[in-house]
Amino acid sequence: MVQRSSDYIIRATVRYLTLSAAALFMFMAASARASAQDSYAEDTVNISAVTITARASARLAPFTVVKMDAELLSGQGGGDLASLLQSSSNLFVRRNGNQGLASVSVRGMSGSHTLVTWNDLPLNSPGNGFSDFTIIPLHAVSTVRITSGGSDLDDVSGYIGGKVDLASEPQFDAGTDAAVTLGAGSYGEFTSSASFTRSGARFYSRLGAWTSSGANDFRFINEDAPGGPSVERRSNAAFSGSGMTGDLSYRQGASILSTHLWLSDSDRELPGPVTTVQQNYGERQTDRSFRGVMKYSLEGGRFTAGITAGGSHDINRYYHMVPSNNGNNSSSLMMLKLRLGYRVTTKTGLVLNAGDTYERASALSFDSNEKRNLFSVSVAARSNPVPRLNLLFQVRQVVVTDAKMAPEFTAGASWMLSRSGEHLLKMSISHNSKLPCFNDLYWIPGGNPELTPETSAGGEISWSFAETGPSGNRNSLDIVLHASRVDGLIQWIPGQSGLWHAVNLRSVNVSGIEARAARHWSAGTWKLHGWVNYALTRSVIAGSEIANDRSAGNQLIYAPLHHANINFTAGRAWLRTGISSSWESRRYTTSDNSEWLPSAFITEAFAGAIVPAGPIKLQADLIVNNLPGIPFESVRNYPMPLRTFLMKITLTWSDKPKKDENDH
């Protein structure tokens, strides 16, 4: 896995939350890597008020929510979202080779159990249920919010595993700035991006564009080569991509109207597996997407309201050396969501969410255009009956074309152990569901229209600590215990005819521990930041419909028992440097756990320098991926590169006054 993150948490204050876009880019110039997982808490103080105007604080939510902010994302430069999540969160990223499909798993489930949204618009393909993180550049978003488990019922439908919520948040009063980044790296990699932001007291606009390409013919070691282990070059692996985003926001009093557009295009050759010899089937895949969202929010007295309308159209084409294997898939999605909040008393509030999603997908392997409509209503009650206690109860009912869904619910509480909110105890229970994707339902052959939704029931309990010392040093620690049971897990198995078909096959028991810790401190003129994530996740098959199945009691395939990462960055004057390592324990590749990929330990390092010249800054960064050059695979027989380099130069102009480089 290419590791691209070495970050440090910045102070999350009101001032930070209103940082201008210009300051944002100055910050980008000033820090090669920066992060802010909100373990530090947006609300370490004054957290007892009922929040109904917007999403509740991540730290106050009774289930696990982690927010990564703009600094972390901008510091990633040309990297993709998968790399960021792998190195800086407890999520597991599965990559089908370098630049291949990357899916993100939460708490031991598969990538299709992770809902990915962009400004509330689902990005998961209605066809296969996945979202490809490789073609989601960090340029497209300003914040990432990760919800572990399926407890958040605000969306139109559920997902069981977890949610990755991407957003482009407007930054008002941020002035004007522009930035251009050029990068070049190993194996013919070239990246470029540009952005222009202009904002005032009432409006915000941002236009961004990017391109990337590479031959991607990296060296790897083929351990199973017929003549013995040999160093080979990857073939048929070139990639290119480009995209644009546009954000426009206007605010009047307590209301904000925003529009967001996202256009992306990618063309990737698909290298074959290395099964003793490197395969090359002449495979290639193109993905084109157009997405748009319009949002309106209003706050007034006891009432709040929000409406979101959006749509997307995705075209995926697959090419193979045998033309009959070619694929031509497309999908569309339209969504309308309404959110109404009412503060009943100073201590209790209600939130009503109602939404409708229309999904359509076509593929050569479908009989026709498949479509369905999802309508759901959820009601949430939040209360803090005593100052230190926050309660949440939420129910949702989803109504779907040709399917029945049971009601879902989440109940939870957070309790401040200390008056200032430094120590927080949280717990929640939830019952939620995930609908089958169109491929599972309608793919010919094997699609099964009789599939029922997968269900999950479980809960979690956690302790959260966050403090900011008088010297500005910040420390945080979060520990989560979770357990759930998933029933009716959909898997494909062969039938009597030998053809594979989808069935609600297995039950899975998921349990584990998650820990996050961070420290941000100063030592002389150095600004230092370190943080670690660790997840132990047992996702064990509990029951099966297959006779003589020996998978019972075993870990799900490609669900590592252990995932950990450790990050450290240091900055002083014009210098920035850092190192990031992540570790995955063995990942089983067979359901009886008889075979596995060995554990992987990947390290990335970076160093950067900044040259300020009035309103202009020039920043240069050198990033080394897989520093020790360790061979590894994320998916069996799809090798990842050994050591690679990427050099980036960023030129930034801003009309904001110069800030201290270390004043984050």
Add this chain to the structure above:
Amino acid sequence: MKTTIKIIACLTLLLAVACEPQENTTVYPRGEGFFILNEGNYLAGNGSVSFYSFETGEVYNDLFGAVNGRALGDIPSFMAVEGDRGFIVVNNSGTIEAVDLATMESIETVTGLVSPRQMVIYGNKGYISSLQEEEIRILDLDGMAVSDAFEVGATSEAIVISDGRLFAAHWSGGSTITVTDIATGNLANTISVGLEPESMVLDRYGKLWILCTGGWQGEEVPRLVRINVSTLEKEAELEFGSVDDNPSSLTANAAGDTLYYLHEGVRRMPVTAEALPPAAFIQSGDRLFYKLMAGPRGIVAVTDAIDYQQKGDLLIYNSKGELIDSEQAGIIPGFMLYMND
């Protein structure tokens, strides 16, 4: 002190001699038994070879990997034997591994083949079918290099050689058998048999039996067709009950007087039968039979790939259809080849 040192030295020497590895060790007991090719997971490259010994009643797994220290490849689909050499067709790796049957050491790896499926040996050449190419590749077994190919106009799966002619079944989406004169490489005939001819076998009378599945979407009623290899005429055509039937894995015993195939269990019929057997003589029960081999003394070996993501089972039945042994093989145990040396 010196005595103690001497004793320790002697014991060490003794231990070293006792632990010295034996040369020419074999990873499986040869003799009567059969090879099992475990296909492994698609794209995982973890195919393997096992051997079931009738003498010990045990399965010996991962013979190739244990000796050669590397994986066999992706989806080994067929094995042919000539003398002391075995030729393992590794479909999705596009290779043929030639191994020394005594040691299972790799002698040569033939690469560059496009989706090879089966290989039959005739003379000193191997004829290789392909799921993606419309030609039969010819492997020179002396030089271990692909020396030639002849066009058959369709992709192919099962191949049989009789009387200097090669019969290739156009399985994937096809409905024909092509007949090629091996000496000239010319296509002699194309016989229409039924949709998706999946497996073929020659009986003791030199008749060619072909099992047509009727198509993967059940487009046609499956059928068992008998062809006179001399006249190339269809002599018999036995239809199954409905388009929902899914027969597969036609094979014959060594004597060539009894046919076996999978259809809701294992069915068998004498080659002289005028109709298909009405019931299975081995019920599959809650098993999902994948591949079949007819062994000696009426013994039948069947594989169960379970969920196709874990090690599968090898089930051995006697001539009465009674289960006499059950062993764990590799992942997706498939093709089996009887040996007796």
